Amino acid sequence: MRCDNCDNEATVHEVTLVGGQKVEKHLCESCAREAGLTTHPTEPINALLSKFIMAPGLVQQAATGGKPKGEQRAPACPECSMSWMEFRKNGLLGCATCYETFESRLAPLIERAQEGATHHVGKAPKGSAGLADHQRRLRTLTAELAESIESEQYEHAAELRDSIAAIETEIERERAEAERIADRGMVGADDVSIQTSPGISPENGPECIDESGGAS
Amino acid sequence: MSDELLGVDGPEWLRADGADSDVVMSSRVRLARNIAGFPFLSKASDDDRRQTLELVRDRVLSGGISEGMLWVDVAESSEDERHLLVERHLISRQHAKGSGARGAAISAPDERLSIMVNEEDHLRIQVMRSGLAVAEAMTQIDQVDDAIEGQIGYAFSPRFGYLTACPTNVGTGMRVSVMLHLPGLRMTGEIEKVRRAAKSLNLAVRGFYGEGSEASGDLFQISNQTTLGKTERRIVRDFESTILPKVLDYERKSRHALLTRSRLKVVDRSHRALGILQSARLMTAEEALKLISRVRLGVLLGVVEGVELSTLNRLILLTQPAHLQRAVKSTLNQAQRRIARADLCRDRLAGK
Numbered sequence: 001m002r003c004d005n006c007d008n009e010a011t012v013h014e015v016t017l018v019g020g021q022k023v024e025k026h027l028c029e030s031c032a033r034e035a036g037l038t039t040h041p042t043e044p045i046n047a048l049l050s051k052f053i054m055a056p057g058l059v060q061q062a063a064t065g066g067k068p069k070g071e072q073r074a075p076a077c078p079e080c081s082m083s084w085m086e087f088r089k090n091g092l093l094g095c096a097t098c099y100e101t102f103e104s105r106l107a108p109l110i111e112r113a114q115e116g117a118t119h120h121v122g123k124a125p126k127g128s129a130g131l132a133d134h135q136r137r138l139r140t141l142t143a144e145l146a147e148s149i150e151s152e153q154y155e156h157a158a159e160l161r162d163s164i165a166a167i168e169t170e171i172e173r174e175r176a177e178a179e180r181i182a183d184r185g186m187v188g189a190d191d192v193s194i195q196t197s198p199g200i201s202p203e204n205g206p207e208c209i210d211e212s213g214g215a216s
Numbered sequence: 217m218s219d220e221l222l223g224v225d226g227p228e229w230l231r232a233d234g235a236d237s238d239v240v241m242s243s244r245v246r247l248a249r250n251i252a253g254f255p256f257l258s259k260a261s262d263d264d265r266r267q268t269l270e271l272v273r274d275r276v277l278s279g280g281i282s283e284g285m286l287w288v289d290v291a292e293s294s295e296d297e298r299h300l301l302v303e304r305h306l307i308s309r310q311h312a313k314g315s316g317a318r319g320a321a322i323s324a325p326d327e328r329l330s331i332m333v334n335e336e337d338h339l340r341i342q343v344m345r346s347g348l349a350v351a352e353a354m355t356q357i358d359q360v361d362d363a364i365e366g367q368i369g370y371a372f373s374p375r376f377g378y379l380t381a382c383p384t385n386v387g388t389g390m391r392v393s394v395m396l397h398l399p400g401l402r403m404t405g406e407i408e409k410v411r412r413a414a415k416s417l418n419l420a421v422r423g424f425y426g427e428g429s430e431a432s433g434d435l436f437q438i439s440n441q442t443t444l445g446k447t448e449r450r451i452v453r454d455f456e457s458t459i460l461p462k463v464l465d466y467e468r469k470s471r472h473a474l475l476t477r478s479r480l481k482v483v484d485r486s487h488r489a490l491g492i493l494q495s496a497r498l499m500t501a502e503e504a505l506k507l508i509s510r511v512r513l514g515v516l517l518g519v520v521e522g523v524e525l526s527t528l529n530r531l532i533l534l535t536q537p538a539h540l541q542r543a544v545k546s547t548l549n550q551a552q553r554r555i556a557r558a559d560l561c562r563d564r565l566a567g568k
Binding site for chain 2: 093109125
C-alpha cells in the first residue's frame with residue numbers, strides 16, 4: 001500500500017472515529033512523523049534512547065571535534081570497563097564515572113533527550129558529599145586489600161586494613177551526624193536546596209526529535 | 217508474605233477518593249537514585265548487588281522513613297507473589313522478571329511508599345496517592361529521599377545531577393505521573409488529541425500497566441519525560457498546571473456532551489455493562505476492565521444507581537490474574553481464571 005501523501009510504502013496505519021465516521025490514514029514513516037503520529041506508541045524509553053544514540057548525525061556530533069572515526073577508539077571507562085559501543089548497544093551506563101569518561105559524547109545525547117537542557121538544577125545532596133566520597137574510597141581500598149592479600153603483601157595489607165577501619169569510623173560518624181540533625185528536625189520538608197545554573201533555558205532548547213512537524 | 221503484607225481490599229491509591237477523582241485515579245512520583253561507590257546494575261557483581269541490597273534494607277528498616285516499612289526479598293518470592301506486587305504497582309514488571317539479588321520495601325498498610333532495590337538503578341523510590349495529589353506525593357518522597365541520603369551517599373555530579381543508569385533519567389531523576397480514567401474522550405474519539413497535545417509538551421501517554429501496555433478500561437497514564445534542567449517544584453508545577461487542567465476539562469465536557477446528546481445511548485451502555493458483570497459466567501480480564509469502565513462512567517454521570525465507586529475501583533485490581541488466584545487461594549489456568557473472574561464480579565456487585 002502506498003502512503004497517502006507520497007509514493008513511499010505506507011507502514012503506519014491509523015483508524016480513528018471522528019464524529020462517528022471511521023477515518024483511515026495510511027502513511028509512510030516520515031509522513032507519519034510529520035503528521036505527529038506515533039509510529040511506536042509503546043516503545044520503551046531505552047529503545048528510543050538507543051535510537052538517539054544510533055542516529056548517525058548524533059554520533060558525529062558526539063565525537064569530539066566532529067571526528068567520527070575516533071568513535072571506535074574511545075577508551076573504556078577506567079572504573080567499570082564499559083565501552084562506548086557497549087553503551088550504544090543497551091542504552092545503560094556502567095557506573096557514575098561513565099558520565100566523566102564519556103562526557104563529551106553523552107552531553108549532546110542528553111541535551112537532545114532533555115529538551116535542550118544541559119545542566120542540573122534542583123535538589124542536590126545536602127552535605128553528604130563526604131559520605132559519597134568515603135563510600136567510593138572504601139570500595140577502592142577493599143579491592144586493593146584483596147589484591148595485596150592474594151599477592152602476600154601482608155605489610156601493605158595491614159596498612160590498608162587500618163585505612164579501611166578509619167574510613168568506616170568516619171562513615172559511621174557522618175551517618176550519626178545526619179541522624180542527629182534529622183532528629184532535631186533541622187532538615188525540614190521545604191529545605192530543598194536549589195542550585196541555579198546560568199544560561200540554561202529549557203524552553204529555548206532545540207525541538208525534540210519526536211515532535212517535528214505540526215503536532216498541534 | 218502476601219496475606220499479611222497486602223490488604224485484601226487493595227491499596228489506598230485505588231480508593232480514588234482524592235481531589236478530582238472522577239477523572240484522576242491516582243498520582244505518582246518516583247525518584248531514581250544510585251549509591252556512590254558501587255557500579256550501576258549492568259556492571260554490578262553478585263557481591264555488589266548483595267551489598268547495595270543490604271545497605272538499603274538496613275537503612276529502610278532502621279526506621280524514620282515511614283511507619284510500618286515491610287521488606288520483600290523479590291529474588292526469593294514466588295512468581296505469584298511477584299505478579300501480585302506488579303498488579304498493585306508496587307514493583308515494575310522488569311523488577312519482577314529480573315535476576316539476582318533484589319528487593320522492595322513497602323509501607324503498609326497504606327502502600328503509598330515503595331522502594332525498589334536493584335532494579336535498573338540501585339534505588340527506585342515511589343510514592344502513590346489517591347486522586348490528584350502530585351504535590352503531596354512530592355513532599356513525602358522528598359522527606360524519604362532526605363532520610364535515606366543522610367545514611368547512604370548518592371552518586372551525584374554538579375553538572376548532571378543524580379546519576380542514573382539510563383541517561384534519560386539523569387538530573388532530578390524524577391518522574392511524575394497520573395492515572396486517568398478517560399471514557400468520555402475515548403467514546404467521543406478525541407483521545408488522540410490528548411495524545412498529541414501531551415506529546416507536544418514532551419509528556420508520555422501509556423496504558424494502565426505502563427510501557428507496552430494497552431490503555432485497557434480507558435485508563436491512561438501521563439508522565440513527564442524531561443528530568444534535567446528544571447527543579448522538582450517546576451516539574452510538578454508544569455505538570456499540574458499545563459496539560460492536566462485541560463485534560464480534566466475536556467474529559468468532563470465530553471462526558472456531559474454524551475449525556476446531553478445521546479443520553480439514552482450512555483444509559484443503555486452502562487446498564488448493559490452492569491448486566492453482563494452481574495450475570496456472566498466467563499470473563500476475560502480485558503472484558504472486565506472494559507465493562508467496569510462503562511459502569512464507572514454511568515455511576516459518575518448519575519445514570520447508574522446502587523453501585524459504589526469504591527466497589528468498581530477494587531474490581532479493577534481484583535480481576536487481575538494474580539489477585540484472582542489469591543482470592544481463591546489456588547493456582548488457576550486461563551479458563552479457570554475466567555470462571556473465577558465472572559464469579560468475583562457477580563459476588564462483589566451483589567455486595568458479597
